[in-house]
Structure formats: structure tokens, C-alpha cells
Amino acid sequence: DSFGHKKSSDNETEDAVSLFKSSVLLRMGSVLAASSPNPPPPAPGTAAAPGLTVPPGFGMPPVSPVIPPTGATSGQQQEAENPLPNPGAFDECHRKCKEVFPMQMEGVRMVVNKGISNHFQVNHTVLLSTSGDSSYRFGSTYVGSKQTGPAEFFPVMVGDMDNSGSLNAQIIHQISSRIRSKLAFQTQQHKFVNWQGDAEFRGEDFTATITFGNPDVLVGSGIVVTHYLQSITPALALGGELVYHRRPGEEGSVMSLVGRYTGSNYIATLTLGSAGAHASYYHKANDQLQLGVEFEASSRMQDTSVSFGYQLDVPKANLQFKGSVDSNWIVGATLEKKLLPLPLSLVLCSFLNHRKNKFQCGFGVTIG
Numbered sequence: 001d002s003f004g005h006k007k008s009s010d011n012e013t014e015d016a017v018s019l020f021k022s023s024v025l026l027r028m029g030s031v032l033a034a035s036s037p038n039p040p041p042p043a044p045g046t047a048a049a050p051g052l053t054v055p056p057g058f059g060m061p062p063v064s065p066v067i068p069p070t071g072a073t074s075g076q077q078q079e080a081e082n083p084l085p086n087p088g089a090f091d092e093c094h095r096k097c098k099e100v101f102p103m104q105m106e107g108v109r110m111v112v113n114k115g116i117s118n119h120f121q122v123n124h125t126v127l128l129s130t131s132g133d134s135s136y137r138f139g140s141t142y143v144g145s146k147q148t149g150p151a152e153f154f155p156v157m158v159g160d161m162d163n164s165g166s167l168n169a170q171i172i173h174q175i176s177s178r179i180r181s182k183l184a185f186q187t188q189q190h191k192f193v194n195w196q197g198d199a200e201f202r203g204e205d206f207t208a209t210i211t212f213g214n215p216d217v218l219v220g221s222g223i224v225v226t227h228y229l230q231s232i233t234p235a236l237a238l239g240g241e242l243v244y245h246r247r248p249g250e251e252g253s254v255m256s257l258v259g260r261y262t263g264s265n266y267i268a269t270l271t272l273g274s275a276g277a278h279a280s281y282y283h284k285a286n287d288q289l290q291l292g293v294e295f296e297a298s299s300r301m302q303d304t305s306v307s308f309g310y311q312l313d314v315p316k317a318n319l320q321f322k323g324s325v326d327s328n329w330i331v332g333a334t335l336e337k338k339l340l341p342l343p344l345s346l347v348l349c350s351f352l353n354h355r356k357n358k359f360q361c362g363f364g365v366t367i368g
Contacts, residue, residue, distance in 0.1 A: 006155050012097045012191070024213065028033040028243050035039045036075065040201065043196075045144040060125075060305035065076070083234065084204070084205035084231040084233070084234060085205065085231055085234060086202055086203070086204065086205060086206070086207060086231070087206065087229045087230065087231045087260070088207060088229070088241070089200065089206070089207055089209065089227075089229070090209060090227035090228070090229045090239055090241060090258065091227070092260055093229075093239075093260050093269045093271070094269050094271070094278065094280045094294075096267050096282045096292075097267070097269070097280035097281065097282040097292040097293075097294060098280075098292070098294075099311075100282065100290050100291065100292035100309045100310060100311045100322065101292060101294075101307065101309035101322065101324045101332075102309070102322035102323065102324055102332050102333055102334035102349065103332070103334065103349075104332060104349065104351050104362075105128055105347070105349040105362035105364060106129055106130070106131060106132075106349075106360045106361070106362045107127060107128050107129035107131075107132075107362055107363075108127070108128040108362070108363050108364070109125065109126070109127050109128075109347075109362065109363070109364040109365070110125070110126045110364070110365045110366075110367075111123060111124070111125050111364070111366045111367070111368075112124045112125075112349070112367045112368055113366070113367065113368030114182075114368055115368070119131065119142060119143055119144070119145065120140070120141070120142050120143075121140065121141045122138070122139065122141075123138075123139045123140075123141075123160075123192050123368075124136070124137070124138060124139075124268045125138075125139065125160075130308075131360070135162050135163055135164075136162065136163045137160050137161065137162045137163075138160060138161055139158070139159065139160030139161075140158075140159060141156070141157070141158050142155075142156070142157040142158075142162070143156055144156070146174065148174045148177070152174070153169060154172065154173050154174040155172065155173040156171070156173070157169070157170075157171050157172075163189075164189055165189055165190050166186075166187060166188045166189060166226055167185075167186070167187045168184075168185075168186050169184065169185060169186075170182060170183065170184035170185075170358075171183045171184075178201055178202050178203065179197045179199065179200070179201050180199070180200045180202075181197070181200075182197070182198050182199075182200075182301075183195075183196070183197045184196045184197075194213065194214055195213075195214060196211060196212065196213045196214070197211070197212050198210060198211035198212070198225075204282045205230065206228065206229060206231065206345070207227070207228070207229045207230040208226075208227065208229075209225075209226070209227040209228075210224070210225070210226050210227075211224070211225040211226075211227075212224055213225065215300070219247075219248060220246065220247075220248060221246055221247035222245075222246060223243065223244070223245050223246075224243075224244045225241065225242070225243050225244075226241070226242045227239065227240075227241050228240055229258070233342060235261055235262050235263065236260070236261050236262075237257070237259070237260045237262075238257075238258070238259050238262075239257070239258050240255065240256065240257045240258065241255065241256045241257075241273070242254075242255050243255075254273065254274055254275055255273060255274065256271055256272060256273025256274070256275065257271070257272050257273065258270065258271045258272075265283065265284045265285075266281065266282060266283045266284070267280075267281070267282040268280075268282075269281075274299065275298065275299060275300060276297045276298040276299045276300070277295070277296070278294075278295070278297075278298045279294070279295040279296075280292065280295075280298050281294075282292045288312060288313050288314065288315075289310065289311070289312055289313075290310065290311045291308075291309070291310050292308070292309045292310070292311075293306070293307070293308050293309075293339050294306070294307045294309075295307075304327075305326055305327050305328060306326060306327045307324060307325070307326040308324065308325055308326070308329070309322065309323065309324035309325075310322070310323055310324075317337075318337060318338040318340055319335070319336070319338075320335075320336045320337075321333070321334070321335050321336075325359070328353070329353070329354035329355050329357060330351065330353050330354070330355075331351070331352050331354070332350065332351040332352070333349070333350055333351075334347060334348065334349045335347070335348045335349075336348075343367060344365070344366070344367055345365070345366040346363075346364070346365060347362075347363070347364035347365075347366070348361075348362075348363060348364075349361060349362040349363070349364070350362075
């Protein structure tokens, strides 16, 4: 029957979902790697707001907190009515831990950022690789004049194109104080590969998101992803993810649950589902040192891995160091140095795979 048919195609569904997420997230991440321009000039008599930071991947910029009503009595009354905070987006549950780990880079990369105006910025990226094809990318970022927070301006349009004609782009817009929408699409050598649209609603103590990936009404195919994250206590948040996939002759769904506990200086997160398990622990030892541990188990690949990473900041030297080691005996490290007062940053990266006896190193320069 149809129900049994859905169960039998779970593995194929997980494969399709994994390929879809990997293709879109990894390729779209390069779009958002460039720095964002400065925000529009503030109104006379107000302080200048810091620049908008566009998040990596498909994550959305954090929503500004609702401004409390004036008066101590009104503030106490609002706090008593709803003491639970908004838990944030579902995709951000493991992000704090992942940011501690170094990003792999190979070859030589040079990035030049140029601000055309307070709303518009362009960037040029040249990558010279020894293991793959060298490439050139031209990117642009536009930030609108609609201000929704101290450092939030909408709409935000980000995109880039490489020398082969492949285009990555996305548009983020704040429709109302609680609803945010996003549209992203990707082409590869003049052919449409992926496109995705989603809407996010943030309540006082919950966040709900629905995403449509590659929908095709005529063929009857596409992927629908729904997220829900609810604050149970000020420190504990629980939620889930449901992925539904359909194409001609096949359909199925994959579900996973997530729990996150936030302490004074640590965050522990666990995700469980039919595709496997993912656990992460982030700890901030002090203002200079941050640590992260990740455990991942895949039921489809029949593989498990444990990773340890750390980030060391030396503000007086404008220096940042990241290192990692995992159970597959892969050791990696990155060193970033800002040459102030010049608008110049240098990055050194090296990764060593002991099992495969493979070594990769990279050098990067960012101007602007």
C-alpha cells in the first residue's frame, strides 16, 4: 500500500534530501562569504548603527528583540506575562559550536571588497588551486533602507557569479516585525540547479519555519522542510524538523528532534532522527578561549565521528587562531591576522589527513 511504499523509500529520500541540502548550502555559502556594506546613514541626531552581518549558508540574520514599553510597570507586566525568550532559528542550534572549527582552504585566495555607497558593495575573489580548477568570482551586496533594528536593514540582496557563468543569489526581506522571508536560487553553467523559498515566523517564545525546495507543480516533485523550536524554560528549548520529499513514482519523509540547553557559558545540543544523531557542546572558557566538541553518527553511511575544536583570540595582537582534530585523524588549523590600521587581513590554513597521508595548505588575503 501507499504507506508501506513511503517506508520503503526512506533511504532514497534521505539520499535526495542530503544531496539537495549539501548542494544548496555548500554552494550558496560562497555567496555570503563577502563582508556586508555599511548601513545607510542614520537620521540626524541619532547614533550610527554598525554594519549588517550576512550569515553564512542559508541562516537568517538574527531578529532584533522587541522594544519593551516605556515605564518600569509596563516592563514588569510584560515580563510576568511571558518570561520565556525566543529560542532563535532551528538551523542555528549547532552553529555556535561549528563556528569554533577552522574552515578548510586550499591554494591561494585573494578577496577585494569595495564599498560603492552606503547601500551597495562589490567584491572580487580570485582562487588559484593546485588540486582543482582556478576560478574568479564577482559578487555584489545590496542593503535597503528599511531599518528594523540597531544593525538590521532590509531588503538584503546578495549574489555572485564565477567565470563559468554559474550564479548564486538570495534575497532576504523583513515583511513584518515577526515574519521574515527568503528566496535563494542557483544556476550552474546557465542551467537552473536549485531554487528555494522559505518564510520564518518568530513568536515570543517559539520560531516556526517552512521551506520549499525545487518545487515543480507540473511534474509533481519537490521538497518541503518544516522547523519548529519552542522555549520550555529560559535555558531549555525543544523542537523538530520534518522533511517531505516527492518525485514521480516516489515519496517519503524524514523526521528529527532537537534539544538545546543553554548555560551561562556553554551550549549543549542534541539532534536525533532516522538519519542518525548529531550532538555538540560549546564552552566559552574566557574572553580569549572557546571550545567545541561534536559527535556525528550516520545510519545511512554506517559511520561515526568525533571532532574537537578550539578558537583562541588575541585582541591586542589582532590575531585569531583556530584548531581541530577528529577521530579520523584529520588535524587542521587556521591563523588570521588583521594588519590594522590597514584594511588588510592575512589567513594561513593547513589540514593533514594522517590516514590518507594527504596534506593541504592555503593562503588568503582580504583587502577592504
